[in-house]
Amino acid sequence: MFIKKIMQPKPTEHEIIVAGGGISGAAVAYGLAKKGHKVTMIDAPTETNKASRTNVGLLWCQSKFAHLPDYAKWGFHSCRLFPELTKELEEVSGVEIPVNYTGGLIACLGDDEFNTRQDYIGKLKEELGEYNGSMIDRAELERKLPKVPFGPEVTGAAWCEEDGIVEPLALLRAYLVGFERAGGIIKNTLIHDVQPVGGGYRVITEDGPMDCERLVLAAGLANRRLAQFAIADLPVSADKGQVLLVERMPYVMPIPMLGVTQTFGGTIIIGFRHEFVGHDTRIIPEDIATEGKWAIRVWPELGRQRLIRAWSGLRVMPDDKQAIYSKLPGHPNATIINTHSAVTLAAVHTRYIPDFIINEDLPELARGMTLKRFGYTC
Ligand SMILES: Cc1cc2nc3c(=O)[nH]c(=O)nc-3n(C[C@H](O)[C@H](O)[C@H](O)COP(=O)(O)OP(=O)(O)OC[C@H]3O[C@@H](n4cnc5c(N)ncnc54)[C@H](O)[C@@H]3O)c2cc1C
Missing domain, CATH: 3.50.50.60 (FAD/NAD(P)-binding domain)
Structure with a gap:
């Protein structure tokens, strides 16, 4: 005892x-x-x-969430603290952290999508009071990413200066x-x-x-x-994401684009699915093909590249x-x-x-x- x-x-x-x-x-x-x-x-x-x-490593604020303004502001605040954080971590750890504080884009296909996105960004601006971003037309998008040959359906994009991407x-x-x-x-x-x-x-x-x-x-x-x-x-529940990885291409996308994002190594990650299917992490080819087809409409050249991997992950999603x-x-x-x-x-x-x-x-x-x-x- x-x-x-x-x-x-x-x-x-x-x-x-x-x-x-x-x-x-x-x-x-x-x-x-x-x-x-x-x-x-x-x-x-x-x-x-x-x-x-x-x-994917996006530092992403512009689509989270107009109906939760404090949470949206919390995300923006975090993005503003990031440069200081990565600098400190690099100094303390000696690990190089690739990161771009270049803003972020959400491509729009057609006028309806552009208008819907515009309404959303309008609401977000209203809720936040201040917002460093706007809708941009196709010409402006092409000026931001001159080396990406966009598909003919791309009408423009939502642009937020405070988004970015880090190598996660x-x-x-x-x-x-x-x-x-x-x-x-x-x-x-x-x-x-x-x-x-x-x-x-x-x-x-x-x-x-x-x-x-x-x-x-x-x-x-x-x-x-x-x-x-x-x-x-x-x-809290599992929110499944499935993504496709396209082979390495010349680095042409320093500004990340939601759903079709070039990594620092040159590969392209495609995907933005949110699925509530419990802890099932299988890759479902028909599901993920939808994203692949969408990405080709945004950036047709991707259709001629090889897919080298697909994976899924479970987001941790509060109700x-x-x-x-x-x-x-x-x-x-x-x-x-x-x-x-x-x-x-x-x-x-x-x-x-x-x-x-x-x-x-x-x-x-x-x-x-x-x-x-x-x-x-x-
Ligand atoms: C496809 C996809 C794309 C995403 N893209 C982005 C993005 O671009 N930007 C962004 O901000 N977020 C993104 N996310 C979300 C982001 O990845 C998650 O919010 C984040 O990883 C959650 O981190 P976490 O540490 O809370 O949980 P987890 O990453 O799940 O980490 C939990 C840790 O706990 C450990 N653990 C679990 N059980 C046990 C146990 N029993 N004993 C000991 N250890 C245990 C695990 O090993 C793990 O290391 C994405 C998620 C997915 C799936």
Whole structure:
């Protein structure tokens, strides 16, 4: 009996455990370590859902979301913090982060699409008060991307100066190296369960239990399971995206275009599907062909190139599409973070969420993003 008692790990073994080492976990873990906290980040070594390794890397604000103005402003704020973030991460980690702060475009096919987009941008402008962008006609689009021979149906585009693109794997790598250099510890093991214990939390991993004072759940869709000790039905679901990859071409698209985006390496990523089909990650050729056909209408030359890969990923989508940054009900020392567009939001996550984890208020723009909006007390 006595032996059993002293063998149990103490709740203070780790100050903070961050469960999940995707872009959300890495962004907050780095921010916490930078502030001098003792942080251990646990990331599964397996093929669990890893949206952070399947995304396009757009820093994207112009289509998210006119009906959620605070959330839209939060995204813009993050994009404005990005140059400072990437500079700092490059210095701290030594990892080069390819990134273009060149604005972003959404191509329109035909007049109807142009008008619909124009209405949307008008609404967004109204909600935001200020907006650095506008609809541009085809001639202006051709001036912005003179080396892309657009198809005859392209009538113009929506243009937002504050969008951009980052190499998402380099960003993630820089965070992870920066985190370790700031004193953080990364453990690659699978978390089976989390239990409240003695005022702290016990994280049950493949390699045994680990106890902590504060817990951050940043395990993407797995948060639904790991948060069960406090919330039976986390309002987050899987939003599947399927993408096609076109072979390397000369670099002609320094300004990213939604749905057909050239990577820094020269390949083209095609795709913008949102599907709610549970955790089914199969590639469905008929589905993804739709995107391929659309992309050829925008940029006909793509039809003559080879497709070299297709993949799918599961976005982490809160039920009302807005980010969730919240204490878990009844657990002021357990924070949950779940959001789509976690690449775009990485800069605000690093800047503000660490203080929230340590029990300060969220910044005003994000105060409505707790679980209270779903009726929970937290
Ligand atoms: C096709 C596609 C394109 C996208 N394009 C963009 C884009 O252009 N711009 C943008 O901003 N966003 C984009 N996104 C969304 C973005 O990728 C996600 O918002 C982001 O990856 C979510 O990050 P996360 O860290 O919250 O979750 P995840 O990336 O899912 O990371 C969760 C982490 O937790 C770990 N984990 C899970 N379960 C366990 C466990 N039991 N034990 C230990 N560790 C565990 C996983 O290994 C993983 O590393 C895209 C998503 C998809 C699918």
